[in-house]
Amino acid sequence: MKRxxxxxxxxxxxxxxxxFLPSIYKHTxxxxxxxxxxxxxxxxxxxxxxxxxxxxxxxNSLEQNFGFAEGYNKALANLDYEYVVLLNSDVEVxxxxxxxxxxxxxxxxxxxxxxxxxxxxxxxxxxxYAGACxxxxxxxxxxxxxGRILNTVEHDYGQYFEPMDIFWASGACLFIRLKDFREVxxxxxxxxxxxxxxxxxxxxxxxxxxxxxxxxSVVYHVGGATLHKDNPNKTYLNFRNNLLMxxxxxxxxxxxxxxxxxxxxxxxxxxxxxxxxxxSNALSVWKARRDFNKLKHxxxxxxxxxxxxxxxxxxxxxxxxYYINKNKKYSQLK
Numbered sequence: 001m002k003r004x005x006x007x008x009x010x011x012x013x014x015x016x017x018x019x020f021l022p023s024i025y026k027h028t029x030x031x032x033x034x035x036x037x038x039x040x041x042x043x044x045x046x047x048x049x050x051x052x053x054x055x056x057x058x059x060n061s062l063e064q065n066f067g068f069a070e071g072y073n074k075a076l077a078n079l080d081y082e083y084v085v086l087l088n089s090d091v092e093v094x095x096x097x098x099x100x101x102x103x104x105x106x107x108x109x110x111x112x113x114x115x116x117x118x119x120x121x122x123x124x125x126x127x128x129y130a131g132a133c134x135x136x137x138x139x140x141x142x143x144x145x146x147g148r149i150l151n152t153v154e155h156d157y158g159q160y161f162e163p164m165d166i167f168w169a170s171g172a173c174l175f176i177r178l179k180d181f182r183e184v185x186x187x188x189x190x191x192x193x194x195x196x197x198x199x200x201x202x203x204x205x206x207x208x209x210x211x212x213x214x215x216x217s218v219v220y221h222v223g224g225a226t227l228h229k230d231n232p233n234k235t236y237l238n239f240r241n242n243l244l245m246x247x248x249x250x251x252x253x254x255x256x257x258x259x260x261x262x263x264x265x266x267x268x269x270x271x272x273x274x275x276x277x278x279x280s281n282a283l284s285v286w287k288a289r290r291d292f293n294k295l296k297h298x299x300x301x302x303x304x305x306x307x308x309x310x311x312x313x314x315x316x317x318x319x320x321x322y323y324i325n326k327n328k329k330y331s332q333l334k
Contacts, residue, residue, distance in 0.1 A: 001080075002032055002033060002034050002081065003032070003081055003082040003083060004032060004033045004034070004081060004082070004083045004084075004085065004098070004102060005033070005034045005035075005036055005079055005081045005083070005084050005085070006024065006028065006033060006034070006035045006036065006084075006085045006087055006098070007036045007038060007072070007075055007076065007079075007084055007085065007086055007087065008035070008036070008037045008038070008087050008088070008089050009038050009040055009068060009071045009072055009075060009086070009088075009089070010037050010038065010039050010040060010042060010046050010089050011039075011040040011041070011042055011065055011071075012042045012043060012044045012046065013042070013044075013046060013089045013090075014042075014044045014045060014046045014049050016089040016090045016222075017037065017046060017049065017050055017054075017089055018049070018053070020089060020090060020091060020092055021035075021050075021054050021057065023092045023093050024087075024093055025054070025056065027093050027094065027095050027096070027097055027098070028093070028097075028098055029098075029099065030056055033098065034058055034081070035056065035057050035058065036057070036058045036059070036060060036075070036079075037050050037057050037058070037059050037060070038059075038060045038062060038071065038072075038074075038075035039059065039060065039061045039062060040062050040064075040065045040066060040067075040071040041062055041063060041064040041065040041066070042065075047059050047061055060075060062074055062075070066189075067189075067191075067192035067193045068171065068187070068191075068192070068193040068194075068196060069187035069188060069189050069190075069191045069192055069193065069196040070187065070189035070192070072086060072186070072187055073186045073187055073189060076178065076181065076186070079178065081178055082177065082178065082179075083102060083105065083175060083176070083177060083178065084175075084176060084178050084181065085098065085173070085174070085175050085176075086171055086173070086174040086176070087172075087173050087174075087219075088171070088172045088173065088221065090121070090221060090222035090223070091121075091172060091173055091219050091220065091221050091222070092121055092219065092220040093219050093220075094217075094218040094219060094220070096216075096217070097116060097217050097218060097219055098217070100214070100216050100217045101114050101116060101175050101214055101216075101217040102175070104163070104212070104214050104216075104217075105175065105177070108212070110209075110210050111209075111210045111211065111212045112176060112177050112180035112204050112209035112210065112211065113169050113174060113175060113176040113177070113180070113201065113204060113209075113211045113212075114169065114174075114175040114176075114211070114212050114213070114214050114217075115131055115134055115135070115166065115169035115170050115173065115174060115175070115211070115212075115213045115214070116173055116175075116213075116214060116215070116217035116218055116219050117132075117133050117156070117160070117213070117214075117215040117216075117217065117218045117219075118130070118131040118132060118133070118170060118172055118173060118219055118220075118221050119156060119218060119219070119220050119221070120153070120220065120221065120223070121220040121221055121222045121223075122222065123153075124220060125155060125156045125157070126153050126154070126155055126156060127145070127147035127148050127153050127154055127155075127156055128148075128153075128172070128220070128221040128223050129148055129153055129223055130170050130171075130172050130221060130223050131145060131169070131170025131172050131173070131221070132145035132146060132147030132148040132153070132154075133145065133146040133147040133156075133160040133164075133213055133215055133330075134146045134147075134160075134164055134166035134169070134212075134213030135166055135167055135168035135169065135170060135198065135201075136166060136167045136168070136312065136313070136314050137167055137168070137198065137313055137314065138313070138314045138315075138316060138317055138318040138319075139254075139258065139313065139314065139315055139316060139317060140258055140261055140262055140265060140317060140319070141242050141243075141245065141246045141258070141262065142242075142317075142318050142319060143168070143195070143198060143242075144314075144318050144330075145330070146160050146164065146166070146213065146330045147160060147330060148330075149318060149321075149322055149327075149328055149329065149330060149333075150318070150319075150322050150328075152322075152328040152329070154329055154330070159331060160213075160215060160330070161215055162215070163212050163213065163214045163215070163216075164212065164213050165210055165211065165212055165312060166211050166212065166213045166312060167198075167201060167202075167205065167211070167310065167312040167313060168197060168198040168201035168202070168211065169197065169201060169211050169213070170197060171196065171197035172219075172221045172223075173219045173221070174197060180204065180209055181200075183207070184200065184203040184204055184207060184209075185203065186200070187199075187200055188200075188244070188248075190244065190295060190298070191237075191241045191244065192237065193237055194234065194237040194238050194241055195237075195238060195241040195242055195245060196241065198245060199241070199244075199245040199248065199249070202245065202248075202249045202310065203249070205310035205312060206249065206307050206308070206310065211312075230278065230281065232280040232281050232283070232284045233284070235273075235281045235284040235285065235288075236284035236285075236287055236288050237288075238288075239266060239269075239284065239285050239288035239289070240287075240288035240289075240291050240292050240295075243259075243262065243266075243288065243289065243292040243296075244292060244295060244296065244299070246258060246259065246262065247259070247292070247296045247299055247303065248299045248302050248303065249307060250307075250309075251307050251308060251309050252303075254309065263289075265319065266285055266288075266289060267285070269285055270282040270285040270286060273285065314333070316333075316334075321333060
């Protein structure tokens with residue numbers, strides 16, 4: 001019986017599957033690994049194309065587009081593997097990308113999840129925005145990465161070569177023990193897409209389960225294949241989901257101060273969008289806060305549970321560090 005499944009959630013991505021499935025075939029031992037394409041209600045011919053041209057791939061058709069979060073929940077629901085690798089359809093994998101990561105997890109049982117080094121497919125050897133060399137959040141919930149702070153992405157010259165405990169692993173390529181994914185409840189379906197993996201990792205952290213970036217495993221991510229980073233819908237989901245994540249997971253002693261500061265910072269971001277002429281993005285921030293207020297009551301029971309802030313949270317403001325102290329590389333942070 002195989003221990004590992006690589007699960008690719010697809011939505012109308014036939015061209016991406018055609019381009020990137022061959023690298024998985026080339027660099028993955030299919031005698032030990034199942035590759036599954038879970039189709040999220042596509043309206044193109046993705047499933048038929050995969051069945052015809054990649055017969056070594058298992059296909060699983062979902063009845064509608066459930067988004068990234070619930071799509072993966074459903075795709076993993078009936079699987080029976082020790083490890084699952086959640087892999088975006090726009091990722092090219094490198095030699096030993098999988099075997100080296102699984103070996104690390106086999107030898108380090110305290111880690112529930114692992115992220116490889118994620119480089120840009122088009123701008124290699126730069127890190128890729130969504131994950132780079134491991135993810136963190138600051139005291140106000142803003143995500144950043146080893147190798148990418150806000151919009152500054154670093155050139156990879158081997159500066160982050162060591163494995164490192166991280167706060168979150170990117171959903172672009174996420175190795176996780178299936179029992180741990182299930183133990184913390186999987187992804188939050190309300191998120192639909194964006195930052196659901198950070199919320200998942202926060203819950204892993206809270207339960208004392210460790211997450212690591214292992215740079216010896218390397219993949220190359222296109223990024224923005226579904227939504228460009230300046231798309232107003234992406235702005236909406238990022239702001240709303242980040243607020244939901246904070247509401248669910250923040251310890252009571254810092255909750256009020258943090259959420260008050262976020263109110264100020266969010267509307268500062270909206271004004272920044274206005275000054276750039278991105279009025280739809282500014283409106284998305286307002287909509288995100290409005291819908292957060294509509295949804296947050298659903299998590300009252302979750303909030304009642306006592307939590308401690310994970311020690312992998314950056315205890316300063318990354319916004320202050322970036323704009324005021326001009327620290328735009330991870331290595332410059334204290």
